[in-house]
Amino acid sequence: MRILSVVLLFFFGLAQGTSQYIFSGEISQTAQNKTVYLSLVENYRKSSRVYGNQILKETQSNANGSFKFEGNNLSEQNRIYRIHIDGCEEHTKGGSHFFKNCTDTQSVLFIAKKGDRIVFPLLDNDQPLCEVNSNNKNADLLLEIDYLKEQMILDFMEYNSKANELLTFQKWFKIFQAYGEESEEPLAELYIYDFLSDRASETHPYYVVDAKTNLYYAQLAERLENQYPNTTFTEQYLNELAADQLLKSNENPKSDSKILMYVVYGVLAIMLLQAVFFSIKFIRTKKRTKTPEKLTNQEQNIFNSICEGKTNKEIASELFISVSTVKTHINNIYKKLNVKSREEIKNM
Structure with a gap:
């Protein structure tokens, strides 16, 4: 399958113009007429599931279970896209398949831009959308990050103790952030940031602590502004970062004022004790003199x-x-x- 994918990429590169994108893949050799969606994920907070307003195109798999999207309507810069296989029956109402309620629903997130050739091969174990082959070197970064997430979960399962929890979080925050920086792709870093800072995740309390002292988040803001200026996701990140900074600044004066108050009270208590001590000593000395x-x-x-x-x-x-x-x-x-x-x- 991998050799076939490489051959297809080479063939598409020769046959099509540079502005034409082609995303193709296989669902199953026995699957027919499955609905496949191509979506654009501009809001990184909505990358965990499918939303109807993200969908750009839809197509049907052919008799061999293959599908293909092509055109020239994508951004010339990298963006996060999703291929989503709709496993729901045609009579399903309410759009529940967008929320992954179907038993055989599958999807993959990837990075692409106008002119990319991407193949999603069917693996030997008949699993679709588990591998990305592309002329875009960043296409499979999100899959790699998902792999890191799995490794992190296994790490916590192996050393499941409160004493080890903080050390494990420190370790994995560094791993994720280092991977993001080394990828030189801020979109991948946003995908990581969404995971680490998710308020519903166990990672969020440590993120709050990490964000107070770690310069990584401000540096990511600079990378986004340099590489993806005037985009909704850059503005979204800057707003979230500013909100976190505001919360931090509101917390610190309170905690600092409490500390200052305790220090002042402590100094006053010491001064009072000293005053009493020296008063007694002075009275005794005065009597003697x-x-x-x-x-x-x-x-x-x-x-x-x-x-x-x-x-x-x-x-x-x-x-x-x-x-x-x-x-x-x-x-x-x-x-x-x-x-x-x-x-x-x-x-x-």
């Missing part, structure tokens, strides 16, 4: 001990003198300071 210089060193020591509320016995024990000697010194202090009690000494 009011004592006349005529007190002897031992009398000064006893005076300080009285101010601290110590008993005669405690003073005697600290100064290694007898209680009677303490009493004698206290009487001398009373006479020199002209006081009659300990309370008067404390209140000086």
